[in-house]
Amino acid sequence: MNTFDYSDEQATVNADHDAERAVLGAMMLDSRCIGDVAAIAPPATFQLPAHERIAEALIAMDADGCPTDPVSVHDDFVRRGQHSRIGGGAYLHRIYAAAPPVAQATYYAGIVRRWYQKRLLVTIGTRLTQMGDDPTVDLDDIPDLYAAAIKELDAGLVETPSVAIPSLDDLFETTIEGIEHPTTAIKVPTGIRDLDALLGGWGAGQLIIIAARPAIGKSTLALGAGREASIRHGVTTLLASLEMGADENMRRVISAEAKVGLHRINTNTLDDTDWARIASRQERITGAPFFIDETPNIGIGQLRHNAHEIRRRHGLGLIIVDYIQLMGTNKAENRQVEVSELSKSLKVLAKEMQVPVIALSQLNRGPESRTDKKPVMSDMRESGSLEQDADIVILMHREDAYDRESPRAGEVDLIVAKHRGGPTGTITCAFQGHYSRVADMAKTDDEPWTPHAAMRDAA
Template sequence: MTVLPHQAAGAPDDYQDNGTALGRTPPHDLGAEKAALAAMMFSPEAVIDCQGAVREEDYLLPKHRILHSLMVERHGKGLPNAWPLLADELEQRGLLKEAGGSDYLTEVSMAFETGAVGWHYAEIVHRKGVLRRLTEAGVRITQAGFRGEGTVDELVAQAAAEISTVAEGASSSDDHDFVLPAEALADALDYIEQARHRKGISGLATGYVDFDELTQGLQPGQLIVIAGRPGMGKSTVAMDIARNCAIKQGVPGAFISLEMPVRELMMRLISAEGGVALHHIRSGQMTTEDMAKMDKAIPKIYGAQLHINDCERTYTAIQAKLRRLKAKHPDIGVIVIDYLQLMKLGGHRPESRQQEVSEISSSLKLLAKELQVPIIALAQLNRGPEMRTDKKPAVSDLRESGAIEQDADIVILLHRDDAYEAESPRAGEVDLIVGKHRNGPTATITVASQLHYSRFVDMAQT
């Protein structure tokens, strides 16, 4: 019986168990790996096909990864990939031995089949690679469970992160191919037609009328960053939006607080919704009128679907909780995280804090797209505004990471003149400076400050 290259089985002689296979050879198909590489040696078209269908890490053997990477690089430079040329370049780079040597390159080239389709073997390699990573993730999860280091939530978050990493790499880049206008136009025209007849905004209203008109509300998959110096009212704006969604519109939301405990958030919510001075609530010295306002506000707050968490500190744990929350409540309409720079990544430790914040920022954007929910992340600004005469912030003042600006769809910068000058003629006014708006214009929206009620309101409401 003739065995085709992609049917070859058995553990490779030079395979080293890295401890995640529990003594067993992980999923692989060396025949398919060789056949895919051989096709790339003989056909530039195969390089394009295989590059789209297989990832470098899908190959079991490091030497196959080296060959794949080199051929993709050479093809990009317009160079041929015949095995003698590969051997020559590998020798110049000091990598020939790591790639198996000249004899091994000859062996790989002999796996080429006339008329064979390289992408077919590449897909086999990719599938085996995904299965291998899934197996390895399962072993790491099992080992973590037996060690029992950390809280249950941390262990669950670690397990979710392991599976998430495998899932993100499960689709080959060819799974989402190009589309022509003829295929995409109908969807765009449907949206335009709906917009023509729509009354009001297309997204989720924040409660700030001018801001909603500018942005058409918060859209699913968006990352909205609200940034400012300490004391400017970032948490107040975030709670305003969450309160407007959960109480005024009946849209369920989530509020992850890394700064304030739930009790403090509840007092602020009562103050804002009831119009009761926050310092009266804290001191307990409330008037009869205050008590009447509270009695009216509390039933609304009690029935609000605003899911609050003040326990988590790592992105991996927050991600796991939000995924579970979304699965349990598919109609979650907004997520608030207060605030970004207090968050740790969890899992591996990046080289610097700047890199860590960058990874958290990009991960939040991906999570917003995955859950199809707008995520509002609060962020601190550096001291840049305080160095300027007018004290106004700029997007470049985002602290610790320029990646926050890059990842965000909307960046709102908070500015209050009366925070710097108590007798300012603009006392009581707050500027929401839309410094970045990926899908529309930027502008400055002015709202009124009612910080004694822990809220901001439209100027027309004052």
């Protein structure tokens, strides 16, 4: 017999159970929203214990690659002997049947979180009142007690798990090992020899910002980084492409790898030689661990979820976001504040996953208003805290984008304007837009890369 009462008679003043059910229904309807939803409203924010249990199960099942439909969720609770604690299968199907459009999931998650914050405010307010009425409380302890309560309120989320914080003694040996044997440090080659010499490759935990005005070649450079990592070095790469679809990216990969004109691919004017070049590269391309997510307006929660899923199934060595201003957020502030939050979240993601994250960014119109069109760091000023959060900032400049008669036509400058802990400089590359390629001026197509050589050249 089902003893769980799911009626709204259980409702308290500070909860919206319909919003909680809407969130759970959307999560069962389409598991792709689970990452974004969980980032806003983790299980502890649900007021009904049954809803909290269902949310926990959905997140765990999705992380394990299991389906999240009502039948699967019910089977999971039956297996654990806990199905009566969530209202049984009938309640799960009731939630599923009333699920809102998945696009509204984060909206309802925001409602759930705000009600949680209100309950937290009431709890802390009650605690402060009780302390104020308690004659045994030492007056000298009041500032610390008050500060602790306010800190808990500011957090507004469940307590994060404790982590082991290393001492200098813990760090010394591993640091020396990394200095003596550089190959133990994970570095992903950039695909451009001179850039590798300057940077030593993309480093684990780094946030790399590639910024330029539109149509300069940001996507081409980033896709080249993905090709180099995945096709040539077997590094599993995730590209979150918010501007171009997966098919368009695939066409560019084929063009770059087979050296077949992109225009010929897009206009279906390939000749026998072109087809032969494509066929010769097919096995190399299709065998690469390169994943392209074309989800529009993807949020940081969904990106994080996708990254964890790919890492669990295939390992993960590089994340690329094209581009940051198109990412979705749940903020109500102005866009500069939103981009600042996104850049901080991307840096956290890089450290959490211990992989480099390359994020593309649009520059403001500063270069176009100057005689010298070359971009500078101040042109990122409208992009929130990208400059502060990034470990590496690369500004792209092409003179022929402004002057087709320029003697430097076909060249692109990669201006390494920021390199935390390393040198900066400008590297001139060949821009082969017709092949969707950015190449080192003096590098052969398949020349091997080693971190030893790159580090030595940079010294």
